[in-house]
Amino acid sequence: MFIQPWDAGLDESEWHTWIAEGNDFGLLSVNGLPGQPPVVVPTHFTGDGSDLLVHLARPNPVWKAIEHDTNVTFTVIGDYAFIPGPWRAKAGTEPVDGVPTSYYAAVQFVCRAVVVDAPEAKAELLRRQLAHFQPDGDHAAVAVDQPPYGRMLSGIRGLRLQVIDVRAKFKYDDHKPVEHRADVADRLAQRGQGLDVATARQQRRRLDRIGPWKP
Structure with missing residues (x-):
């Protein structure tokens, strides 16, 4: 993932907070077997200290790829x-001369995958996931x-993803003037499609913070 200096996370707590706010679904990417493309699996995950916990169906083709190469990437977007x-046109220029772009937040975890197969270990993994996703405890005991x-x-296998490195990107035009970014956030809120409101919230959150890219 390419990250411009102004798109980098402001600090480590920023991506921790973003994940904790409910961004707990992502893509597990595993190097494919020789001559085959990478295997990519969409799934929920749970944090456990610095590790990520995942469980998948036993017939999933990802297992053979992991056995071949335990180096994986987990991406949350x-x-x-x-x-x-036109929203990004510079002041004094024609709106049609503005260049479009995409705003998004993304966190990539570079991990080493450890397969969890023992029945009690898998049960404990599920208990930890249910504690996160159903904290009210409205489920049968996992035994x-x-x-x-x-x-x-x-019928399932677990994965403990031992995080080796984390790359966080918050791409919201932080290199542009505050007035410009505030205007775009207002336009997003007014348009109100898809994740526009959530995107506007992220952009406004960063308006008064300057990352380490600018002294």
């Missing part, structure tokens, strides 16, 4: 919107010897 050219989960454990 959100708060994105297309920005029309290897009790239904409904006990009989289903053999």
